[in-house]
Amino acid sequence: MTKPKQVTIVEVAEAAGVSIATVSNVLNRGGIRSSKETIRKVELAAEQLGYRRNTMAAGLSRNKTYEIGLIIPAMAGYYGQLAEHLQIEAHHAGYHLSVFSSGGFDPDIERRHLEVLLQRRVDGLICHGLAMGFETTRSIVNSGTPLVLINGWGWPEDIATGAVNLGFAGACLQSVKVLADHGCETICYLGSKRSKVIDEQRLIGFDAGMAQFGGGVSQEIVDTMGLDIEAYLRDLMQRHAKSVGVVAFDDHVALRVLSAANKMNIDIPGRLKLIGINNDYIAKESYPGISSWDIPYNDQAQMAINKLMHKIGNKAESGEDREIEVPLTFIERGTTKLQ
Amino acid sequence: MTKPKQVTIVEVAEAAGVSIATVSNVLNRGGIRSSKETIRKVELAAEQLGYRRNTMAAGLSRNKTYEIGLIIPAMAGYYGQLAEHLQIEAHHAGYHLSVFSSGGFDPDIERRHLEVLLQRRVDGLICHGLAMGFETTRSIVNSGTPLVLINGWGWPEDIATGAVNLGFAGACLQSVKVLADHGCETICYLGSKRSKVIDEQRLIGFDAGMAQFGGGVSQEIVDTMGLDIEAYLRDLMQRHAKSVGVVAFDDHVALRVLSAANKMNIDIPGRLKLIGINNDYIAKESYPGISSWDIPYNDQAQMAINKLMHKIGNKAESGEDREIEVPLTFIERGTTKLQ
DNA sequence: CTGTTAGCGCGTTCAG
DNA sequence: CTGAACGCGCTAACAG
Numbered sequence: 011m012t013k014p015k016q017v018t019i020v021e022v023a024e025a026a027g028v029s030i031a032t033v034s035n036v037l038n039r040g041g042i043r044s045s046k047e048t049i050r051k052v053e054l055a056a057e058q059l060g061y062r063r064n065t066m067a068a069g070l071s072r073n074k075t076y077e078i079g080l081i082i083p084a085m086a087g088y089y090g091q092l093a094e095h096l097q098i099e100a101h102h103a104g105y106h107l108s109v110f111s112s113g114g115f116d117p118d119i120e121r122r123h124l125e126v127l128l129q130r131r132v133d134g135l136i137c138h139g140l141a142m143g144f145e146t147t148r149s150i151v152n153s154g155t156p157l158v159l160i161n162g163w164g165w166p167e168d169i170a171t172g173a174v175n176l177g178f179a180g181a182c183l184q185s186v187k188v189l190a191d192h193g194c195e196t197i198c199y200l201g202s203k204r205s206k207v208i209d210e211q212r213l214i215g216f217d218a219g220m221a222q223f224g225g226g227v228s229q230e231i232v233d234t235m236g237l238d239i240e241a242y243l244r245d246l247m248q249r250h251a252k253s254v255g256v257v258a259f260d261d262h263v264a265l266r267v268l269s270a271a272n273k274m275n276i277d278i279p280g281r282l283k284l285i286g287i288n289n290d291y292i293a294k295e296s297y298p299g300i301s302s303w304d305i306p307y308n309d310q311a312q313m314a315i316n317k318l319m320h321k322i323g324n325k326a327e328s329g330e331d332r333e334i335e336v337p338l339t340f341i342e343r344g345t346t347k348l349q
Numbered sequence: 350m351t352k353p354k355q356v357t358i359v360e361v362a363e364a365a366g367v368s369i370a371t372v373s374n375v376l377n378r379g380g381i382r383s384s385k386e387t388i389r390k391v392e393l394a395a396e397q398l399g400y401r402r403n404t405m406a407a408g409l410s411r412n413k414t415y416e417i418g419l420i421i422p423a424m425a426g427y428y429g430q431l432a433e434h435l436q437i438e439a440h441h442a443g444y445h446l447s448v449f450s451s452g453g454f455d456p457d458i459e460r461r462h463l464e465v466l467l468q469r470r471v472d473g474l475i476c477h478g479l480a481m482g483f484e485t486t487r488s489i490v491n492s493g494t495p496l497v498l499i500n501g502w503g504w505p506e507d508i509a510t511g512a513v514n515l516g517f518a519g520a521c522l523q524s525v526k527v528l529a530d531h532g533c534e535t536i537c538y539l540g541s542k543r544s545k546v547i548d549e550q551r552l553i554g555f556d557a558g559m560a561q562f563g564g565g566v567s568q569e570i571v572d573t574m575g576l577d578i579e580a581y582l583r584d585l586m587q588r589h590a591k592s593v594g595v596v597a598f599d600d601h602v603a604l605r606v607l608s609a610a611n612k613m614n615i616d617i618p619g620r621l622k623l624i625g626i627n628n629d630y631i632a633k634e635s636y637p638g639i640s641s642w643d644i645p646y647n648d649q650a651q652m653a654i655n656k657l658m659h660k661i662g663n664k665a666e667s668g669e670d671r672e673i674e675v676p677l678t679f680i681e682r683g684t685t686k687l688q
Numbered sequence: 689c690t691g692t693t694a695g696c697g698c699g700t701t702c703a704g
Numbered sequence: 705c706t707g708a709a710c711g712c713g714c715t716a717a718c719a720g
Contacts, residue, residue: 016470018697029707034699045705060491065468066405066414067697070712075405085432085448090424094450106465108447109424111433126445129404131355152399262630269636272611291601292631297608357713368691373715382689406713409696 017059026055038063069131078134078318079127080109081120082160083205087262088288088305089138092160095311096136103319105133115141115204124150134318136160139207144169156321158314161208167332171321174314177337178208178287179215181303182257184340185285186219188301189255190227192283192346197255198230198246200237200263209259212287216257234263240270247276254282261286261293264300268345284345287338298344310336356398365394377402408470417473417657418466419448420459421499422544426601427627427644428477431499434650435475442658444472454480454543463489473657475499478546483508495660497653500547506671510660513653516676517547517626518554520642521596523679524624525558527640528594529566531622531685536594537569537585539576539602548598551626555596573602579609586615593621600625600632603639607684623684626677637683649675 019037023030028048036044036052044052055061069075078100082089093109100107108127112120120141127135128150138160140147148169151157159165159173182199189197199216201209213231220229232242246254258264264286268278276282278298286293289304313334358372365372367387375383375391383391394400408414417439421428432448439446447466451459459480466474467489477499479486487508490496498504498512521538528536538555540548552570559568571581585593597603603625607617615621617637625632628643652673 016697020697023707030698031700031708032706035706038699048705062464063468064409064470064697065465066409066470067712068699070403070405070409070714071697071699073712085424085429087425090429093424094452097450098452101461109449110447111436113433113437122440125401126404129402131403131405262634265631266634269634272636292604295601295605295608296635297611355713359713369714370692370716371690374690377714384689387690403713406696407715409698410713410715412696 016064017061018064019061022052022056022059022061025059026051028052037061038068073131075131075133076105077130077132078105078107078136079123079130079132080107080136081112081123081127081140082109082138083112083115083141085109085111087260087290091305091307092138092311095307096314099311099315103315105315107136108132112141117141117146121146121150128155133322134158136314136318137162139205156318158318158321160310160314161211163207163211163333172317172330172332172334174310174317174334174336175211176305176310177335178211179218180335181287181338181340182212182215183219183222185257185303186216186255187223188285188340188342188346189257189283190219190223192255192279193253194227194255194283195252196228196230196246196250197224197257198232199257200259200267201231201233202259202263203233203235205259212257212259234259234266239266240274243267243270243274243276243282247274247281253280256282256284258284258286261288261290261300261302264302264345265292265296268296268298268300279344279346286345289341293341293343301343301346302341303338304341305338306336355403356400357403358400361391361394361398361400364398365390367391376400377407412470414470414472415444416469416471417444417446417475418462418469418471419446419475419477420451420462420466420479421448421477422451422454422480424448424450426599426629430644430646431477431650434646435653438650438654442654444654446475447471451480456480456485460485460489467494472661473497475653475657476501478544495657497657497660499649499653500550502546502550502672511656511669511671511673513649513656513673513675514550515644515649516674517550518557519674520626520677520679521551521554522558522561524596524642525555525594526562527624527679527681527685528596528622529558529562531594531618532592533566533594533622534591535567535569535585535589536563536596537571538596539598539606540570540572541598541602542572542574544598551596551598573598573605578605579613582606582609582613582615582621586613586620592619595621595623597623597625600627600629600639600641603641603684604631604635607635607637607639618683618685625684628680632680632682640682640685641680642677643680644677645675 019030019033023033033052036049097107110123135157139162156171159170161175162173271282286300286302289302293300293302358369362369362372372391375388436446449462474496478501495510498509500514501512610621625639625641628641632639632641
């Protein structure tokens with residue numbers, strides 16, 4: 011199956027009895043400056059011959075692809091959701107978004123995808139928290155292709171055009187407040203070093219929250235990597251007779267805690283109060299429902315695409331900050347309050 | 350920011366003091382037939398100038414893109430996982446996979462993505478259960494681009510080169526057997542009409558299972574669209590004094606059932622036994638763990654890519670069937686058996 | 689082994 | 705409003 015030769019504008023031009031320039035104008039430039047009659051003829055011919063524009067030729071010729079590349083650590087959960095929204099927003103802006111997963115923060119795969127996208131001459135790049143270091147990234151993206159970061163804090167301006175970050179710190183800070191207000195005598199943060207930068211942000215918020223609202227409340231910081239949640243919980247409950255609060259890295263971790271607690275018959279939210287992040291569907295559908303922080307996917311996607319468009323169109327940055335912070339919204343459910 | 354002109358092989362050729370053909374040979378054709386010295390010179394020049402091959406020009410020239418497109422209904426859950434594995438397998442085969450989501454079985458978005466991919470002249474297409482009809486699909490994919498379906502049953506040969514399908518029917522059939530063996534007096538299938546074709550497959554298996562193993566066992570078939578699970582469960586338990594079995598559409602639905610049961614203090618697996626499909630992480634991490642069917646992502650991805658490669662390379666179909674069935678594996682957990 | 693040349697399909701002048 | 709001609713960056717013969 012050698013690729014069957016596809017029909018080109020030349021053939022359409024012949025069939026319609028006009029020149030290729032005319033065909034190009036009618037088909038790919040919104041029918042500017044052409045007589046109704048010509049337009050009809052061309053469109054008919056194209057339709058009948060099954061003409062389909064060759065993106066490569068077009069891109070090559072005008073030095074613009076109308077494609078933007080997205081690299082995320084994985085397809086699951088938050089990343090995948092964001093990808094969907096970005097795809098939609100990109101489409102609204104007249105661009106197409108190609109999605110690549112770096113298979114869970116693998117720097118090598120990440121580099122490979124980046125390289126491929128640049129070889130494609132994408133007009134822009136959106137990346138979620140690059141696993142590569144600054145230097146490596148710089149040496150790769152020095153081509154002048156605009157790069158917008160998602161959840162990337164403190165990147166140098168010569169690499170990233172800007173960043174759109176979720177307000178994890180604020181969410182964690184407020185989580186501590188909620189738990190403290192509910193009378194927890196100790197508050198634990200169950201982190202995940204796998205997502206380094208995000209974990210850091212959450213810790214910043216947690217620490218700030220403890221400093222601000224944690225008077226007389228003890229604290230603990232634990233990483234879930236290889237942690238036996240059940241054992242940890244048992245130990246925790248033994249050490250504290252009254253109410254314990256847990257801020258989980260995300261709803262995934264929260265579910266594990268919840269399940270362990272259910273198994274051990276720990277009273278929720280009486281003895282144990284729990285807050286997750288992401289507002290995954292599991293948060294809504296577990297029992298009890300997990301209090302969590304909802305992510306405004308739409309906003310984040312819109313802002314990211316806008317930022318990119320500004321840069322691509324060389325428009326002024328419209329006075330926005332280089333790093334935008336998008337706040338999350340608390341959704342309270344059964345793990346922190348009685349119905 | 351007009352795109353800064355990128356360096357081309359012409360410039361590399363000049364810098365290295367050779368012809369562009371030589372540069373092309375060295376850089377993009379695996380160093381075929383070139384003196385060590387020339388290779389060194391060219392590579393050095395390319396390195397220093399920061400040369401990056403232009404995929405569009407290459408693809409245009411050789412009429413081959415080494416890109417394959419994937420369209421899935423969504424990024425979440427099974428689809429996203431599969432996409433990751435497909436990406437890896439595609440890479441092993443020397444291809445790149447661009448992923449597009451049709452935003453939940455939206456035929457319009459699906460068509461748009463398909464169109465874009467064909468305009469890119471991808472070498473192959475992988476689609477998960479197209480929402481479009483046969484006719485529409487045919488009119489779009491008649492370009493001779495090989496198309497492999499994932500979970501597509503009974504598609505005409507002139508459209509799809511082949512299909513790699515998960516053995517949902519077999520899994521449901523066996524689920525019924527398991528529940529019947531465990532002494533359930535009634536067995537319910539909680540479906541989801543949203544995923545039409547998949548729901549059909551599951552029902553086929555369920556029906557076959559009831560016919561084969563359901564002697565003396567009553568059955569019920571319900572759709573979860575807009576269903577009040579808690580109310581349904583209450584009703585179900587009232588109508589049946591002994592053990593009730595539920596085959597859920599997937600682990601997502603299973604979790605909702607599980608949560609409702611936990612809330613109502615229904616004994617699991619004593620009074621209610623539950624089996625999901627997909628073996629999502631929620632199945633492992635809920636309490637009790639949800640018995641489910643594990644999906645061999647690797648196998649399915651490998652087979653899909655192989656099928657596509659065979660067709661692209663015009664190799665014989667190696668005697669394989671056009672529709673391949675990949676079996677699932679039962680993972681038993683707390684919702685069907687006591688620890 | 690290396691250089692020359694002719695396209696790949698389309699966008700864009702610039703005369704008519 | 706139309707048509708001929710050139711160029712985008714690269715590959716694939718074919719000569720040398």
